[in-house]
Amino acid sequence: MKSQPITIKDIARILGISPSTVSRALKDHPDISPKTKQLVQTFAEKVNYRPNALALSLRSSKTNTIGIVIPEIVHHFFSTVISGIEDVAYGRGYNAIICQTNENYQREVIDLQALVDNRVDGILISMSKNTHEFAHFENLKENGVPVVFFDRICEQISSDRVIADDFEGARIATRHLIDKGCKKIMHLAAPQHLLIGKNRKEGYCSALKEHKLSCDDRLIVKCDTRETVFARADDIIRLAPEVDGIFAVNDSTAIAAMQVLQRNGYSIPKDIAVVGFGDGPNANIAYPPLTTVEQKGYDIGQAAMRLLIGHIENNVEEEEYETKIFTPELVERASSQLGTEY
Amino acid sequence: MKSQPITIKDIARILGISPSTVSRALKDHPDISPKTKQLVQTFAEKVNYRPNALALSLRSSKTNTIGIVIPEIVHHFFSTVISGIEDVAYGRGYNAIICQTNENYQREVIDLQALVDNRVDGILISMSKNTHEFAHFENLKENGVPVVFFDRICEQISSDRVIADDFEGARIATRHLIDKGCKKIMHLAAPQHLLIGKNRKEGYCSALKEHKLSCDDRLIVKCDTRETVFARADDIIRLAPEVDGIFAVNDSTAIAAMQVLQRNGYSIPKDIAVVGFGDGPNANIAYPPLTTVEQKGYDIGQAAMRLLIGHIENNVEEEEYETKIFTPELVERASSQLGTEY
Known part of the structure; x- marks a missing residue:
């Protein structure tokens, strides 16, 4: 159990001086003699006196x-x-x-x-x-x-x-895949009731439309974690023969998708190029190392x-x-x- | 700037009743009439009254x-x-x-x-x-x-x-490499003034000695981060032809070492088996997935x-x-x- 911390009143009682003298001595007030100041300050240090955080904050309004x-x-x-x-x-x-x-x-x-x-x-x-x-x-x-x-x-x-700017980040990532020659890009998406899911999907669609590519709902697979990628592996593999790029809503989804594709005989990035979102430490560890966008x-x-x-x-x-x-x-x-x- | 929070005294003044009545009304005290209780409680809610955390803690000695x-x-x-x-x-x-x-x-x-x-x-x-x-x-x-x-x-x-138990964890990891057929095991070690560095190295040596293998300082390379592995890549590559196993002090060191070896033509785990320490999320993402010990x-x-x-x-x-x-x-x-x- 915690013991009650020592207060100014305790110090005053023990030293036989008034609480206001103790208080002013602790604040180095000019009205208090050097001798009393030294006594109070040394004693306060010895008994581990700490000004009450709340009392201080009430005075200064700041913690x-x-x-x-x-x-x-x-x-x-x-x-x-x-x-x-x-x-x-x-x-x-x-x-x-x-x-x-x-x-x-x-x-x-x-x-x-x-x-x-x-x-x-x-x-x-x-x-x-x-x-x-x-x-x-x-x-x-x-x-x-x-x-x-x-x-x-x-x-x-x-x-x-x-x-x-999730929208712009997704647009940059998708544009990069188009610049690398991708013509048909799958998107691994987060739930659309989440702002990041919605904005990143819209950024992806916007980049496709800019380049006169269609934004096809059939190419959007809802998975945004390592676990959901494995759960939807069949859908990803079914679409894989017709796509040449994947933009994933985050890095761990991108990396899990690469692993699923590799286990099914695809070579990354030879057959399918992949871009993630986030630039966490995993991006460097992935095989191959993952192109992604850094969120600052x-x-x-x-x-x-x-x-x-x-x-x-x-x-x-x-x-x-x-x-x-x-x-x-x-x-x-x-x-x-x-x-x-x- | 923060405004002063409202107190029991403020509520008492505004409602024209005594502070102790306010206090007891807030605590649902039986001596206070239901009408007064409702007045005080509704008002306190309206003005966002919060019992003072310190005052509460001084009473209960608990936060x-x-x-x-x-x-x-x-x-x-x-x-x-x-x-x-x-x-x-x-x-x-x-x-x-x-x-x-x-x-x-x-x-x-x-x-x-x-x-x-x-x-x-x-x-x-x-x-x-x-x-x-x-x-x-x-x-x-x-x-x-x-x-x-x-x-x-x-x-x-x-x-x-x-x-x-870092010592025992390292011993388990090293024993596993020996069980898999390794005869000459390199250790990627943390600084020896850190307890984990010392204990994990000693666990490694202990497992070797148990199996009548020598604990050779020449096979211990000091690197315990991704960056220090790349800095000491030459030393790792120089030792690689004579070793068939690596026990690394943590997972990221193990994964970086695998990447260095792979870039230099080694196949993992065919030529060299690798074990890490920690079982973070990277272990599953590594290529190949990393054997490691989980720290609980x-x-x-x-x-x-x-x-x-x-x-x-x-x-x-x-x-x-x-x-x-x-x-x-x-x-x-x-x-x-x-x-x-x-």
């Missing part, structure tokens, strides 16, 4: 701690965002605490409440997939806690937003933290909201070199 | 929040440990907040202080590589905050500990959280410390099937 709420910490994209956030935060004297919702709405509510109870100065959020009610976000605003959404934004809440998670994290600091420190007008958009960049590797042996 | 301090959240092992911690924590009504030290001693000190200031009920720590002073850990004990170390334990502090991060997280709850809730005697050890398990895949084509 210099910000909260990060994300769906999954193991995800490469989110971990790069966190690095970007932390680098800006530390440089400006803020500490960061992280809560993981595991894509669970209830946990998101609890995590936000815990952060408010701990009086963080502001919160950076990427919304969970299962969040369809937004009162917990409204509450933050009503409590005056600055909030910036990144990546998985909440369209129903006005706030600063930092996002990756680090830049997104930095931008989100800078916007948050603007609200915390500069008293930015409440309704002055900004949206920053980062366009992914192509990272070209072996998997998309159609017609070549690896 | 039901625990802190997790880890070197790197992106690391697969730590993310599985966190899942294990969270599953036990949530089941017992605790919330978890995570701090990442980025292997930096200064951040570890700041993170621990922030958690103490936020009055977490207990802390789970895996120490940073650069921590060589331990006063911040001693302080936790002096403040009566229960602590459990996991994986990267602090030998200088008496506490509960939950660890993976999830079980380690669960065990650590259960020990912590013991100290938080059951008033376990301060000096009653336990150490729990988890032995890794072999996960056999294609990369270690010496002599076979993949």
Whole structure:
């Protein structure tokens, strides 16, 4: 069990002086004699006295701690965002605490409440997939806690937003396959009720139409994880003889699809060129190494933290909201070199 | 800027009743009339009243929040440990907040202080590589905050500990190569001042000696990341003609070594069998899929959280410390099937 921490009153009682003398001695107040200051400060150090965090925050209205709420910490994209956030935060004297919702709405509510109870100065959020009610976000605003959404934004809440341009990223990836000579490109897609699923599919279609290729629903297979690729392996193999390119909604889906095709006698990229989305560490490990688009998670994290600091420190007008958009960049590797042996 | 949150006194003033009536109405006290209760509760909801977290914690001595301090959240092992911690924590009504030290001693000190200031009920720590002073850990004990170390334990502090048996894991991995027919096994090793580097190398040597094979320093190459494998590629290639097996200190080192060997004309596992350590998601993506040992991060997280709850809730005697050890398990895949084509 935790023991009660020592307070200014305890120190005053033990040393036989008044609490206000102790308080002023600890703050190096000029009215207190050097001798008393030394006594109080040495004693406070000895008994491990810590100013009460809440009392400090009530005085200064600041804890210099910000909260990060994300769906999954193991995800490469989110971990790069966190690095970007932390680098800006530390440089400006803020500490960061992280809560993981595991894509669970209830946990998101609890995590936000815990952060408010701990009086963080502001919160950076990427919304969970299962969040369809937004009162917990409204509450933050009503409590005056600055909030910036990144990546998985909440369209129903006005706030600063930092996002990756999924539509443009998918268009860049699909255009690259067309440039490499692909004429018929399969898309491995995420569920269309998710914004990233919808935007990446639309970017794919847009690139096809630009080049007078048709966007054929028959060539779109719904799978967005390693497991769902294996579950839909038959559909992928059935379409394989007629396609020469695959654009997958993320890297792990692209890599699993390459493995399914290779086991069925296809050579990548000789027979079919493949492009992913995300540029996680797996892209380099894949066989062949995977061409993909990089989402600039680090830049997104930095931008989100800078916007948050603007609200915390500069008293930015409440309704002055900004949206920053980062366009992914192509990272070209072996998997998309159609017609070549690896 | 944050506005001051509304207090019980504010509600009392606005409604024209006493603070103690407000307080008891909020707690559903039988002495308060249903009408007053409804008035107070409806009003409190409307103005978003939240009981002050610190005040609550001073009363109950509990915040039901625990802190997790880890070197790197992106690391697969730590993310599985966190899942294990969270599953036990949530089941017992605790919330978890995570701090990442980025292997930096200064951040570890700041993170621990922030958690103490936020009055977490207990802390789970895996120490940073650069921590060589331990006063911040001693302080936790002096403040009566229960602590459990996991994986990267602090030998200088008496506490509960939950660890993976790296020595035994390495012995299992090396024995497996010997069982597959390897006679001369290279080891890709981590720095020997790190406990995991030392223990895994010693496990490797122990397995060799068990089978009357010599543990030859010449066959130990110091590299423990993808980057250092590429930097020491010449040394690996120079030794390759005389070895038939490789045991690498972690999966990414094993996978990078396979790529270096393949680019130099070696066939894995036909010419050289390879085993890693860790069983992260990369092991399945590697070409060929990597045989490795699984570290049981999830079980380690669960065990650590259960020990912590013991100290938080059951008033376990301060000096009653336990150490729990988890032995890794072999996960056999294609990369270690010496002599076979993949």
